[in-house]
Structure formats: C-alpha cells, structure tokens
Amino acid sequence: MKLTDNTIFITGGTSGIGRALAEAFHKLGNRVIISGRRKALLEEATAANPGMRWVELDITDPDNIRSVAAHLIREYPGLNVLVNNAGIMPFDDPAGAIDEDTMLASVNTNLLGPIRMTAALVEHLKKQPRAHIINNTSVLAYLPLATNAVYSALKAGLHSYTLSQRFALRHTNIQVQEIAPPWVNTDLIYKGDDPRAMPLDAFIEQTMAALATDAEEVLVESVRPLRDNPGAGEHALVMGFNESIVANPIPVG
Template identity: 50%
Template sequence: MKPTGNTILITGGGTGIGRGLAEAFHKLGNKVIIAGRRKQVLYETTAANPGMASTVLNIEDPADIRKVAAQLAKDHPALNVVIHNAGIMRPENLLAQPETADAEAIVTTNLLGPIRLTAALLPQLQKQPHATIVTVTSGLAFVPLAITPTYCATKAAIHSWSQSLRYQLKSTNVEVVELAPPYVQTELMGSAQAADPRAMPLNDYINEVLEIIKTQPKATEILVERVKPLRSAEHSGTERYAAFFNQFNDAMNHPD
C-alpha cells in the first residue's frame, strides 16, 4: 500500500483505531473520508482535522451501503483505498444467552459489512491506476478470546475471505492488505479497555502500522510486533497451541 497520494475511505473512522489511522493518513497529505453511524462523532473528528471529509453510513444496511458507495463515486471519483475498520465486539455467555441478537449484529457488521461494501466499491476501485482494499481483522482471528466467540469468528472469517479476495484480484489493479491489530487501548469493549495497561497504547500502534506501510509497501499482512505471537501460535503444533490458548484466555479473564 502506498502511504501517500491516496483518496481513502475509512469505516468506523470517528473513534479508536479508525480515527487514529484517519488522522495519520490525513497528516501525510492523503484525502481521507471517514464513515460511521454517529454523525456527531464524525463531526468532532473532521472539525479537529480540517480538510477531512465524512459520510454517515449504516454498515448493517445493504441499501445504505449501495447508496453511500454511489455517492462516494460522484463526490470522490479518485477514491482508491477502502479500510474496513468498522466493527463491534460484545461478550457472549453461550450457556446463558438463548437469544442470538448479539451474534447476528456482530456478523452483520463485522463480516457482511466489509463483503457488501467491497462489492459496492469494487467497480470504482477498478477504475483507478492503483487501488487497495484493507481488511481489519485481529490477533483474535488466530487465537480466539473465548468470552467473545462471535467477534473472533468474524475476524477469522475476514482473514480467510481476504485471502480469497486477494487471489481473485491478483491480475487486477486492486491489492488486498490485511491489518491484524493486537489488544489496543480503545473503547471497543468499553472505557476499561482504553485504560488497560495490558493493551498497546493507540498512538504506539498507529505509529508502528505507518512505519510498516512506509517501509514495506508490498506487505499483504500488516503485523506489529505485539500481535505476532497470536499470528504464529498455530504453527507451534497442536499441544503447544492448546496450552497457549488456555494461558491466553486465563490471563485475559483473570488480569490479576
């Protein structure tokens, strides 16, 4: 991915990692459009970053995705990058939750959202000299956090889907890059996460991601050092992976 000279759409760009990426790419001189459900959050971010644009997008609504994609093609004909950052993460007690509303919402936002938005934007991306689709997965795509099973499953699915999409687009002008964050200080799971000392500071994460993009423009996976133990855990063999999985989940459930 080129670090400059882009017109970039970032979903979930008003908060957390999305906002961090939006501001970093904006400072590099890219044209950045942030998208999300909450108009006030988008306004606050664009007001703090003059020249940044925004659009309200309900990533759960297929009709709204198509409408926004069509409008983006008109308003930003040079759009050549989409970063699928929007996502929700909710704890689920599978023994005590007979309803599946949370699971369905997570699948709709985290999995169907990127699939639908890619389909809507692909004709526009293919018109550009060079384009990039960035899927945001997670270290939890490779070692799931058991208290958030559907979230982890959607990230594993997007990892798999990204590989297939990359293969299908290999003879086109559109590259596919996967960004897999570790545990980062955001409010994805509430305010406690933003202050959790076990989580990577957001600014540190954004800075390391940008350094990888600048120094490894052909990378298909963007992996900061702190996520690599999760990414490579399965390569250690079944028994070691099982032990790692249990230790990881025990530590996350019992931080003390």
C-alpha cells in the same frame, strides 16, 4: 502501499483506530473520507481536520452501503483506498444461551459489512491506476477469546475472506492488506489504563510504518508470536491464553 496521493474511505472513522488512521493519512496530505453512525463525531473529527470529509453510514444496512458507495464514486472519482475498519466487540458465552440480536449485529457489522462494502466498491477500485483494500481483523482471528467467541470467529472469517480476495484480485491493480491489531486502548471494550492494551499512538505509528511496505499482513511486533501458526500446539496456546484472561478478566463497560 504508497502512503501519499490517495483518496481513502474509512469505515468506523468516528473513534479509536479508524479516526487515528484517518488523521495519520490526512496529515500526509491524502484526501480522507470517514464514516460511521454518530454524526456529531463525524462533524467534530472533520472540523478538527480541515479538508477531511464525512458521510453517515450504518454498515449493517445493505441499502445504506449501496447508496454510500454510489455517493463516494460520484463525489470522489479518484477514490482508490477502502479501509474496512468499523467493528463491534460484544461479550457472549459459548457455553450458554446466545442473544440473537447481539449475534446478528456482530455478524452484520464485523463480517458482512466489510464484504458488502468491498463488493459495492470493487469495480470502481479496479479502474484506478493503483488501489488498496485494507481489512481490519484482529489478533483474535488467530487466537480466539472465549468471552467474545462470536467476534473471534467473525474476525477469523474476515481473515479467511481476505485470503480469498487477495487471490481473486491477484491479476488486478488492487492490493489487499490485512491489519490484525492486538488489544489497543480504544472504546471498543472500554478505554482504561489496562497495561495489556497497547496505546493507540504507538499502535498507529507501527501500523503506518508497516502499511508503507507491501506486507500482506500489517502486524505490530507484539502480535507476531501470536500470529505464528502453532500447528498442533494451537489447543494449548488457546487454553493458556483464555486461562490468563479468566485469572485477570477484562473489565466490561
């Protein structure tokens, strides 16, 4: 995508990847609007980046999504980029009982949220000379992590939806891109110095460089071998990956 002259709406812009992407686009002179539930962080991020705008949004709430979309179209008629980034990563146990509320929050945030947000803005995006929908999935869409089984399945679902969306929009001005991050050092699980987590700065640098191309999938180098479809070797790959996590668990909280 062209990295300049855009009006960009980012869900989940209060922290982590969303905030860092917002700042990277802002530095390039784009008009950036961030969103999230934590108003104090929206205010803090926009105060630190003069010109950046914010709107409160709970992505699990369909009415809120519709009203925010109407606000965006009214206030920012040049809006041409949607970044579906908001997400949560609850732990679960596919070998045991599932907490209903946690599971529903995950479904509503990680899969239905981006689907609803896109549906609310897509007709507007079609009217722009050039437009982009960027869905933030995860490497776990391709390689499920058994300690976060619902999350992994929902990210696989968002990847699948992205493929359908790209096909359905192929004759329009809208380009559909997917960012599939590796483990990045943010608050998503816990922010620490785990050497397995990619530093946020390095992730953003590689991601912005890949976004500048027309790549359908925006992948940092470390994700490529995991993304490559292992075919019938998938089972061994998934078992080996999860055994490595069992041997060296991800600290919770």
